[in-house]
Amino acid sequence: RVYTGAPHGYEMNLVRPAFDKDESMVASGGADRTLTIWNLRSGEVKYKLPGHKGCVTQVDFHPKEPIVLSGSVDKAMFLGEL
Numbered sequence: 782r783v784y785t786g787a788p789h790g791y792e793m794n795l796v797r798p799a800f801d802k803d804e805s806m807v808a809s810g811g812a813d814r815t816l817t818i819w820n821l822r823s824g825e826v827k828y829k830l831p832g833h834k835g836c837v838t839q840v841d842f843h844p845k846e847p848i849v850l851s852g853s854v855d856k857a858m859f860l861g862e863l
Contacts, residue, residue: 801842808849810837816851816861830861 798809806827808818816837818828835854842849847863 796836796838797840799841802844806842808840808842810840810851810853812836814853816840816849816859818849818863828861828863830859832859833857 796810798807800807806818814833816830820827833853837851837853839852849861852858
């Protein structure tokens with residue numbers, strides 16, 4: 782499957798993907814300091830969340846709520862409501 786909306790070469794920088802509870806979205810951190818979330822059915826970027834000052838190394842979805850957590854080498858953790 783091809784996922785659109787990310788710059789060419791971005792796939793080399795994807796870190797630790799995570800799927801939401803109903804497997805309709807996949808999230809991944811990247812070296813571009815953003816958290817990117819794709820719609821699995823359409824393959825398009827649904828959200829691109831900036832804010833970290835370093836590579837995003839960990840992402841996860843809340844098991845029940847529409848919330849995503851990201852962690853970075855900048856030692857910051859962000860919660861985002863989807």
